[in-house]
Amino acid sequence: MRIGLIGYGAWGRQHAAAIERLPGLELSAIAVPGEASRAAAAAAHPGATVYRSYRELLACAPVDMADVVVPNHLHGKIAMAALAAGKHVLLEKPMAISLAECDRLLAADASSGRRISVGHELRLSSQWGRVQREIAAGRIGEPRHVSVGLFRNPYRPGADGWRCDPARVGSWSLEETVHFFDLALWYLDAMGEEATVQAMGVPSVRFPALFETLCAQIRFANGRTATINHTTGGFGHHQWVEVIGSEGAIRTAWQGRMDRDETPSCDFRIRPCGFAVERGRHEFEEVALAPSGELVELERQLALTAEAFREGRALVSAAEARRSVQLCLAAEEAARTNAPVSVSR
Numbered sequence: 001m002r003i004g005l006i007g008y009g010a011w012g013r014q015h016a017a018a019i020e021r022l023p024g025l026e027l028s029a030i031a032v033p034g035e036a037s038r039a040a041a042a043a044a045h046p047g048a049t050v051y052r053s054y055r056e057l058l059a060c061a062p063v064d065m066a067d068v069v070v071p072n073h074l075h076g077k078i079a080m081a082a083l084a085a086g087k088h089v090l091l092e093k094p095m096a097i098s099l100a101e102c103d104r105l106l107a108a109d110a111s112s113g114r115r116i117s118v119g120h121e122l123r124l125s126s127q128w129g130r131v132q133r134e135i136a137a138g139r140i141g142e143p144r145h146v147s148v149g150l151f152r153n154p155y156r157p158g159a160d161g162w163r164c165d166p167a168r169v170g171s172w173s174l175e176e177t178v179h180f181f182d183l184a185l186w187y188l189d190a191m192g193e194e195a196t197v198q199a200m201g202v203p204s205v206r207f208p209a210l211f212e213t214l215c216a217q218i219r220f221a222n223g224r225t226a227t228i229n230h231t232t233g234g235f236g237h238h239q240w241v242e243v244i245g246s247e248g249a250i251r252t253a254w255q256g257r258m259d260r261d262e263t264p265s266c267d268f269r270i271r272p273c274g275f276a277v278e279r280g281r282h283e284f285e286e287v288a289l290a291p292s293g294e295l296v297e298l299e300r301q302l303a304l305t306a307e308a309f310r311e312g313r314a315l316v317s318a319a320e321a322r323r324s325v326q327l328c329l330a331a332e333e334a335a336r337t338n339a340p341v342s343v344s345r
Helices: 009-019 035-044 054-060 072-084 099-111 128-136 161-166 172-188 296-311 318-337
Strands: 002-006 026-031 049-051 065-068 088-091 115-117 142-154 195-202 211-218 225-231 236-243 249-256 264-269 339-342
Touching: 002 009, 002 054, 009 026, 009 035, 009 128, 009 142, 009 225, 026 054, 026 099, 035 049, 049 054, 054 072, 065 072, 072 088, 072 225, 088 161, 088 296, 099 115, 099 318, 115 296, 128 172, 128 236, 128 249, 128 296, 142 172, 172 225, 172 318, 172 339, 225 318, 318 339
Parallel strands: 002 026, 002 065, 026 049, 065 088, 088 115, 142 225
Antiparallel strands: 142 236, 195 211, 195 339, 211 225, 236 249, 249 264
């Protein structure tokens, strides 16, 4: 599959390198607006044609798929243009920074004959994906509660400081916490459930329009619940997931010096149905994990997304991605207003 990469920042460069490592994928074109970045892209990827804009790439490059890795406020506009040009789209999360833009993308996805798949790659992790496989296998009974948390260092500002500008990032919840809402929805099988969201937020000292810390509680109509806790006021990168089932439980954690640490510390513990507990001595099983981390998951995402597009489907659908954005926005509203927010299907 021929891929046109739109965006060549720090994460875009990781996409480019991953595409070139994968059999069956060809990095055919790269769109880079900045002169210095264009020169760097051309030097690093001599087999790809480098264009000055995404419009030029979409009009001229013979590609099957657009891989969109740009600041959040550009996601909707560029994805719409790529669909109109007859390309499948792998779109970095969040799908968009407003529900109105998500809805326009949903309509275009339905009418274009092409597919959007949104980059919720944590689902593909040997760690976070293993949680879902254990749930699906019935190992802890029915999932009743999910808790997802992240304690991490402050964000890199991004090119021209876009990640610290609410007009371009949308919010820090949309920048990263959207992953955790996606996991909670996935684990609890709650994509189509109405929900009530309550939240507390602590604004950043330097960027007071953005929540440095957000703590959200969600109750779904089916009685299942979730808590999401996220702070960028910490250090390193420490993420965990806990799932309480009707007959067991799971706890797994990932710790690294930063989000792209290639040698993190990971653990995965499960108390499955029927486990013979010896309190204080033998309360869980340890599960060995294959390498886990966003660099590993990126390669899986690219390979599996291309495979899905060949079959005419999305790996993570636009409808699922919209739902995660909807919960993010509801949590921010609840934190700002100090009042619960109802979320429709």
